[in-house]
Amino acid sequence: MSSENKSSNRILIMGYLLIAGFAIILIRLWQLQVLQGSAFRKISESNRLRVIGVPAPRGIIFDRNGIPLVKNVPYFCASVIPAEFTGGTLSSLGRLLNVPEEELESKMRKTQQSPFTPVRLREGLSLKEVSYIEARRSDFPGLMIEIEVSRGYLYGETSGHLVGYLGKMTPRQSQDPEFKGVPPNAFVGQWGVERLFDKTLRGTAGQRVIEVDALGREIRLLLEKPPVKGEDISLSIDIALQAAAEKAFQGRPGALVALKPDTGEILGYVSSPSFDPNKFAKGIGADEWEALSQDKNLPMLNRAIQSQYPPGSTFKIIMAIAGLEEGVISDSSKVDCRGGISFGKWHFGCWRKTGHHVISLHRALVESCDVYFYDVGRQLGIDRIYSYATKFGLGSKTGIPLGVEKKGLIPSTKWKMETKKTPWFLGETFVNSIGQGYVSTTPAQMAVMMSSVANGGKVYKPSILKGAKPELLIDAGVKPETIEKVKDALKGVVNEPGGTAGVAKSAVTTIGGKTGTAQVVGIRKESKFLSEKFRDHAWFVAFAPVEEPQVAMSVLVEHGGHGGTAAAPIAKKAIEAYMLPVEKKREQAYVQD
Amino acid sequence: MFKIDRRLIQNFDWVTFATVIVISLIGIMTVFSATRQPGQAAQSPLFIKQAMWLLVGLVGLIAFMSFDYIWLSRISIPVYITGLVFLLIVLIAGKTGMGAQRWISLGPIAFQPSEFFKLIFIIMLSQYLSLLRGGIGMLQLLRTFFIIAFIPFILLVKQPDLGTAIVVFIIFFSMLLAKGLQRKALVLIVILGLVSLPFLGNIMWTGLKDYQKNRLIAFVDPEADPSGIGYHINQSKIAVGSGEVLGKGFLKGTQGPFRFLPERHTDFIFAVFAEEWGFAGSVVLLMLYLLLIMRGLDTVRKAKDEFGMMLAAGITIMFSVYFFVNIGMTLGIMPVVGIPLPFMSYGGTALLSNFISAGVLINVRTRRFTLFY
Numbered sequence: 001m002s003s004e005n006k007s008s009n010r011i012l013i014m015g016y017l018l019i020a021g022f023a024i025i026l027i028r029l030w031q032l033q034v035l036q037g038s039a040f041r042k043i044s045e046s047n048r049l050r051v052i053g054v055p056a057p058r059g060i061i062f063d064r065n066g067i068p069l070v071k072n073v074p075y076f077c078a079s080v081i082p083a084e085f086t087g088g089t090l091s092s093l094g095r096l097l098n099v100p101e102e103e104l105e106s107k108m109r110k111t112q113q114s115p116f117t118p119v120r121l122r123e124g125l126s127l128k129e130v131s132y133i134e135a136r137r138s139d140f141p142g143l144m145i146e147i148e149v150s151r152g153y154l155y156g157e158t159s160g161h162l163v164g165y166l167g168k169m170t171p172r173q174s175q176d177p178e179f180k181g182v183p184p185n186a187f188v189g190q191w192g193v194e195r196l197f198d199k200t201l202r203g204t205a206g207q208r209v210i211e212v213d214a215l216g217r218e219i220r221l222l223l224e225k226p227p228v229k230g231e232d233i234s235l236s237i238d239i240a241l242q243a244a245a246e247k248a249f250q251g252r253p254g255a256l257v258a259l260k261p262d263t264g265e266i267l268g269y270v271s272s273p274s275f276d277p278n279k280f281a282k283g284i285g286a287d288e289w290e291a292l293s294q295d296k297n298l299p300m301l302n303r304a305i306q307s308q309y310p311p312g313s314t315f316k317i318i319m320a321i322a323g324l325e326e327g328v329i330s331d332s333s334k335v336d337c338r339g340g341i342s343f344g345k346w347h348f349g350c351w352r353k354t355g356h357h358v359i360s361l362h363r364a365l366v367e368s369c370d371v372y373f374y375d376v377g378r379q380l381g382i383d384r385i386y387s388y389a390t391k392f393g394l395g396s397k398t399g400i401p402l403g404v405e406k407k408g409l410i411p412s413t414k415w416k417m418e419t420k421k422t423p424w425f426l427g428e429t430f431v432n433s434i435g436q437g438y439v440s441t442t443p444a445q446m447a448v449m450m451s452s453v454a455n456g457g458k459v460y461k462p463s464i465l466k467g468a469k470p471e472l473l474i475d476a477g478v479k480p481e482t483i484e485k486v487k488d489a490l491k492g493v494v495n496e497p498g499g500t501a502g503v504a505k506s507a508v509t510t511i512g513g514k515t516g517t518a519q520v521v522g523i524r525k526e527s528k529f530l531s532e533k534f535r536d537h538a539w540f541v542a543f544a545p546v547e548e549p550q551v552a553m554s555v556l557v558e559h560g561g562h563g564g565t566a567a568a569p570i571a572k573k574a575i576e577a578y579m580l581p582v583e584k585k586r587e588q589a590y591v592q593d
Numbered sequence: 594m595f596k597i598d599r600r601l602i603q604n605f606d607w608v609t610f611a612t613v614i615v616i617s618l619i620g621i622m623t624v625f626s627a628t629r630q631p632g633q634a635a636q637s638p639l640f641i642k643q644a645m646w647l648l649v650g651l652v653g654l655i656a657f658m659s660f661d662y663i664w665l666s667r668i669s670i671p672v673y674i675t676g677l678v679f680l681l682i683v684l685i686a687g688k689t690g691m692g693a694q695r696w697i698s699l700g701p702i703a704f705q706p707s708e709f710f711k712l713i714f715i716i717m718l719s720q721y722l723s724l725l726r727g728g729i730g731m732l733q734l735l736r737t738f739f740i741i742a743f744i745p746f747i748l749l750v751k752q753p754d755l756g757t758a759i760v761v762f763i764i765f766f767s768m769l770l771a772k773g774l775q776r777k778a779l780v781l782i783v784i785l786g787l788v789s790l791p792f793l794g795n796i797m798w799t800g801l802k803d804y805q806k807n808r809l810i811a812f813v814d815p816e817a818d819p820s821g822i823g824y825h826i827n828q829s830k831i832a833v834g835s836g837e838v839l840g841k842g843f844l845k846g847t848q849g850p851f852r853f854l855p856e857r858h859t860d861f862i863f864a865v866f867a868e869e870w871g872f873a874g875s876v877v878l879l880m881l882y883l884l885l886i887m888r889g890l891d892t893v894r895k896a897k898d899e900f901g902m903m904l905a906a907g908i909t910i911m912f913s914v915y916f917f918v919n920i921g922m923t924l925g926i927m928p929v930v931g932i933p934l935p936f937m938s939y940g941g942t943a944l945l946s947n948f949i950s951a952g953v954l955i956n957v958r959t960r961r962f963t964l965f966y
Contacts, residue, residue, distance in 0.1 A: 007902070010771055011894050015887065021917050022883055026876065028924045032834040033872040040834025044848060044868075 052210065053183045055149040056203030059230035061163060061193060063239040064267075064466045065582050067589040068154065069163055073281075075150035075187070076125040078133055078143065079118035082108055085142035093140055096133060097122045118144060120185065124283040150187055151194070151281045155239060157274040158246040161302050161402065162237060164192020165277035181205075190280070193235065193464065196401055203230030234466040236265035240585040241551075244577030245270045248570040252560065255303040257400075257447035257462075258553035258574060261543065263470040264451070264460025267551055268574060269402070271303040305398070305405040308440040309556060312516030312563065313368045313500075314539045315389075315435030317453060317486060319376050320365055322388035324482040328379035331485055334358050337371035348374055348430050351517075365489035366499045368515060370434050377433025382424055385432065386412040389439075391476040393448040393459040399473075400444050400462045408445050411438035436519055446554035450513075450541040452476065453490075454549035456483050490514055491546045494568075501540060504568040508576050513542030515563030535559040540567035544575045551578050606892070606958040610654075612885045613936055613951045617647050617944070619878065620862070620937035626844050627858040627865040628939075639858060639939055646941040650948030657952030661960055665953070666900050669720040673741075676713040679706035680748040707749060707757045708946040712953070714761055715907030717741055718768055723899035728775040734782075737769070756918075756932035763914050764907055771893070771906040825861070828854045830925045832864040833875075840871030858939040860931055863923045879920075886913050892958040901957040908950045 032040065061069045078097050085093075090108075094101040099122050108119055125133070130145055137143050151166050153159060167190035173179050182188060183205050189198035206227030238258075245256045249272035258268035275292055292299055301307065323329040339355035341348055350356065350370040356363070364372035377385065389395060395410035409415075411432060413424040431437035441449075444462065452459045457476035490512035493499040500515040516539030538560030543552040553571055560566030580588075625640035683706055718741055725733065742765045749758035766782075774782075832848035835841070846868040848854045857865055867875045889909030896902040912935055919934040921927030933940055935947045 007771075007773065008894055010773065011890055014771070015890050018883075018886055018890070018913060021913075022879060024926070025879060025917075025920055025924065028926055029833070029867070029872055029875050029879075032830060032924065033836055033867065033875070034838055036834050037837035037872075040831050041837055043831050044835035 052146075052208045053185075054206035054208055054225075054227045055147070055183070055186060056205050056227035057149055057229045058151065058166075058203060059197075059201040059232045061201070062232065062234045063237045063242075064234060064265075065238065065240075065585055066234070067239050067586060069159055069235070069237075069239060071152045071154060072149050073152040075123070075148040075282075076127075076130045077123045077146045077148065077185070078121050078125060079146050080108070080121055080140070081118050081142040081144070085140070093121075093143070096136055096140070098129075118146065120146070146185075148185060148187060151277075153277045153281065155243060156276050156278060158239075158243050158270075160192075160274035160277050160299075161271040161304070162192055162235075162242070162269045163277065164194040164196075164402075165190060165280035166194055167191075167280055168283075187281070191277070192402055193233075196464070197233055200233060201230040204228040235464055236260070236263075236267065236466045236468065237269065237464070238267045238578055238585070240580055240588060241268040241574050241578040242270065245555075245570060245574040246272065246274065248573045249273075249557070251297075252566075253297050253303065253558040254556045254560065254567075254570075255307070255443040256553060256555045256570065256574060257304050257444045258551055258578070259447050259451040259460075259462055261451045261455040261549045261552045263468075264448075264462050265466065265468065266400070266462050266464050267578065268553065269304060269400075271301070273297050273299045275299045302403040303443065303556070303558075305400050305403055305442055305444045307558075308406050308408050308442055309537050309539070309558075310437070310439055310518040311394075311435040311441045311446060312518035312537070312539050313370075313435055314446060314514045314516035314541045314554075314563075315433075315439060316365060316368065316373050317449070317490070317514050317541070318389050318392060318394070319373045319380075319385065319433055320361060320486050320489070321392075321453070321478055321482055322380055322385055323361070323376040324485060325388070325478050326380060326384055329361055329376055331361050334360050335364070335369075335372045335375050337369050339371075341371055341374055343427055343430065346427055348427075361485070362489045362492060363498075365486070365514070366492040366496050368493075368500050373433045374430045377429045378426065380429075382429045382432060383412050383414075385429070386410050386415075388476075391457075391459075391474060391478075392452050393474060394441055394445050398442075398444045398448050398462050401464065405444070406442055408441040409438055435516060443554045443556045446539070446541050446556075447552065450543055450554055451552035453483060453486065454543035454552040456480060487512055487543075487546060490543075494542075500564045501542075501568040503564060504540070504542065504572040506544075506572055506576055509544045509579050510546040511542055511544040511572065511575055512546040513540055513568065513571065515540050515568060517561070517563050520559065535561050538563040538566035540564070540571050542568075542571040542575065544579070551575060600962075601959060604959045604961070605658075606888070606955040609885060609888050609892075609951060609955050609958070612881055612888070613654075613948065614647075614651075616878075616881050616885070616936040617650070619866070619881075620934075620939075621647065622843070623862055623866045623869075623937065624858045624939045626846060626869060627854075627862060629844065642941065643939055643944070646944045647948075649941070650945050653945050654948040654952035654955070657949045658956040658959060660956075662901060662904060662953060662956045663898075665716050665904070666720045666723070669717050672713055673717040676706065676710045677744060677748070680710060680745060680752075683707070684748060684751055705942045707752070707754050708942040709949075710745065710749075711757065711761060711764070711911055712908070712946060712950050714741075714745060715764065715768070715904065715911065715950075716953075718765065719900055719903035719907055722768065722772045722903050725772070728773045729769060729778060730775045731778045731781055734769065734774070734778050738765070741765075756930045759930060760911065760914050760918075760932065764910050767910040767914075768903060768907050771910070772903065825854075825856070825929060826922075826925050829861050829864045829923050832861075833867040833924060836868040836871040836875070838872045840867075840869050840874055843869050845869060856931075860919065860929075860933055860938060861923055862938050863920055863934055866937070867923075882912075882916050886916070889954055892954060892961075895961045896957050897961050901960075905954055905957045908954045911950065912947075 057072045063069055090104050091101045094104050104121055107121060134145065153163060166187035169179060169182065169184065169186065169188050173188065174184060178199065179188060182202065186205065189195035189201065194201065204227060207225040208221060209223035210221050241258055245268050249270065251273050254272050256268055256270040257266065259265065260267055279288055336358050337350055337356035339350050339353045351368065356367055356369045359369050359372055389410040395408055397405045397407045416422065416424050428437055432439050448459060448462065457478045458472055459474040459476065461471040461473050463471065491510060493515065494501045494504045494511045494513055501513055504511050504513060518537040518539060520536055538557040540555045540563050541553070543549045553574060555567040555571045557566040621640050621643050624643050628637035628639045721737060721741055746758060746761060749761060828848060832846070832854050846865055848864065848868055854861055854864055866878060886909055889905060889912065892905040893902055893909060896905050915932055915935045918927055918930055918932055922929050933943050936944065
């Protein structure tokens with residue numbers, strides 16, 4: 001044979017092999033498509049994969065004593081897979097879900113996804129509704145119940161502004177890289193601690209890929225990626241203090257901020273009136289939201305950091321420290337209070353018309369003599385007052401991360417020239433010396449001030465997590481004797497006869513503090529029957545125990561009248577709750593739950 | 594060299610040319626169907642990209658048939674070395690896709706050198722074999738293997754691009770068979786192969802990546818892991834089978850668009866086609882491939898010289914291997930090896946390389962007469 005023939009033989013063999021290969025493929029095709037075709041057609045029609053997101057349980061939020069403030073609760077939603085919804089009519093489905101037919105129709109039309117992606121028809125179903133729907137589901141192929149994780153807030157209104165609440169992601173958030181990987185229907189923190197620590201609490205959603213039949217029943221699990229629970233966090237909050245304080249406000253507008261003097265940890269954070277975060281977690285209705293936002297007491301206002309008030313006589317703490325430090329007064333220097341002083345054509349009165357007569361610093365604080373501090377102010381001048389007020393954290397934001405904070409105002413000659421374009425008048429120093437006039441503060445700032453006086457002059461940034469590293473912002477650098485003299489006088493305010501906050505005297509611990517009554521209108525009226533909105537704001541700043549302070553706080557009651565009668569009792573209750581042994585607090589929490 | 598001769602037009606291989614274009618058009622249509630997104634306004638632009646690559650491919654085809662293929666033998670060695678260098682670059686600096694490094698980025702373009710390497714390998718081997726006279730003996734076989742096949746084979750396995758490695762291996766032995774092996778060498782290969790099979794198999798198995806092992810397990814028992822690779826095979830069989838005799842109709846398939854079928858526009862594109870066009874359509878498509886391959890074999894027979902013959906044989910074998918392995922895997926009669934269906938699967942580099950290969954094939958046939966010039 002020639003090599004020519006040999007090679008064409010080989011080509012022939014290759015040709016036969018190829019034809020054999022084609023034959024095998026044709027036979028296989030015949031087998032799959034013709035012989036088993038109808039069986040495969042059926043499988044392809046019932047072949048439905050479903051990817052179900054498994055929401056991750058959120059981390060639990062605890063108070064400083066390990067008492068849980070929240071629990072995870074299931075949130076049921078009814079959804080339908082459009083491609084599989086062939087059974088019932090929209091009107092019968094509407095009746096089942098209690099949703100108007102037109103709404104269902106528009107929801108199903110609006111969807112831009114594949115017909116195999118479930119469309120949410122109703123959210124926040126009760127357990128009763130779930131079982132009702134479940135029982136009738138076989139009449140509605142494609143209908144399914146989906147479960148998300150929402151929150152139950154164990155303390156309701158008590159923790160509204162503090163713990164905050166969850167809500168559906170806003171369109172803006174879903175674009176935010178911060179929320180990358182969060183399923184579109186998931187709840188995320190929208191307020192308070194829930195929002196602040198959302199990333200930590202959130203966890204990672206899992207996934208279940210299941211195969212389902214034409215009725216949407218699960219046939220088998222193909223793939224499972226379990227969710228990862230979010231991290232638990234422990235707040236610095238003492239819920240016993242928080243609850244006692246919230247209760248003591250009895251719904252009156254106001255705020256309380258309590259701090260741990262040696263670390264700056266926030267022990268209590270009340271803005272009253274509050275709202276029930278559980279309403280939000282259930283998916284708040286339009287009418288409920290309307291009611292909340294229209295309420296004249298502004299429950300959504302975060303008063304502790306967002307409202308500014310003149311500090312009133314609580315400002316005398318700063319005046320006393322400044323006076324002693326600058327040497328313009330000593331504990332022996334005395335002023336004769338005759339119920340007021342005249343300056344030019346103006347008259348500045350003391351709250352006690354009959355006067356305090358000859359009075360020293362200690363008693364001037366205990367009895368809150370205005371005339372004494374007019375004199376201190378006159379000697380210091382506004383700029384030295386400014387210097388001491390700012391050393392104790394007033395006039396700047398405290399850094400509490402629970403919302404957009406106001407910074408208050410501590411006036412100075414420079415400030416007045418810049419904003420009012422007029423020079424400072426001595427008469428204005430008198431007014432500001434008793435915490436009236438331009439000076440204004442937030443409850444949070446006053447708590448920081450009280451806390452730093454209690455700890456000897458250190459301003460810490462308030463922190464919300466338990467055991468957070470204390471962040472020293474300012475060291476006022478005042479002499480320990482000065483602080484001791486002032487603290488001793490503040491102890492007298494509560495514990496000595498004639499003190500303005502005698503109601504706060506406690507059998508449990510020694511409380512020191514200072515009352516304040518901030519004028520709402522310029523002219524002080526002497527009527528007890530003044531209409532409520534013209535009544536003065538009541539302040540009380542306090543710390544306890546005096547000997548070794550463990551808690552410092554500010555209390556403000558809007559239009560509460562006198563600080564000693566309206567605000568001091570709230571502080572007393574909060575402090576006494578805080579002083580309870582931890583076991584007792586846990587017991588109480590258990591009862592409440 | 595670029596002279597347009599009347600005989601060039603006269604002898605042009607219109608059959609191969611038309612066949613690859615028709616198959617490619619069917620491919621674009623099927624890519625469109627496979628990647629459509631039901632219920633969404635925005636449609637996947639992949640089929641448009643594929644159509645553009647088809648135009649690029651046509652240019653490549655015409656370029657590679659316009660000069661006498663004998664030129665390829667003259668540049669075979671430098672081109673072969675360049676090809677090896679590219680494979681090495683991929684290994685060192687390549688982009689990873691699907692767990693293997695196969696891509697090189699050149700600015701905005703990413704391409705897979707291994708796609709072109711197959712053709713380069715065929716040209717090199719054709720050149721080498723065409724210089725040998727008579728049947729290949731044992732010694733000759735070993736020498737050829739170590740000179741030409743060993744290095745690229747190692748590089749491809751390292752990537753790992755097991756699919757291309759296997760294809761290159763098969764092309765190598767098939768071309769040797771086409772060239773003609775001495776009986777002794779043939780028998781020896783068969784015996785050695787049989788003896789070392791368990792041993793080699795063991796080495797291969799331990800050397801495989803997990804996903805490769807899974808594919809083999811799944812091939813033997815698809816139900817063993819219905820959510821993993823067995824799932825691919827099952828879904829592919831469901832897609833093909835549910836097409837029945839006449840198919841569900843163009844754009845009526847559900848397996849692809851609703852994502853039951855993975856790799857629906859690349860490796861499993863035949864399943865999408867078979868679902869929509871049924872047994873009848875599939876037979877027509879298979880006949881087009883049969884035509885392409887048989888025409889290639891005929892070109893082997895008619896080639897005017899040894900080099901042209903080996904070239905045509907190599908390319909035809911390459912098309913055949915791709916075709917059989919891909920269809921076999923889609924139909925569940927071969928293990929899942931990630932290799933595309935020539936001219937059908939989505940992928941620019943592969944389409945261009947296939948068109949260039951077809952261009953060379955046409956070149957050999959068009960210049961089949963010895964007294965051409």
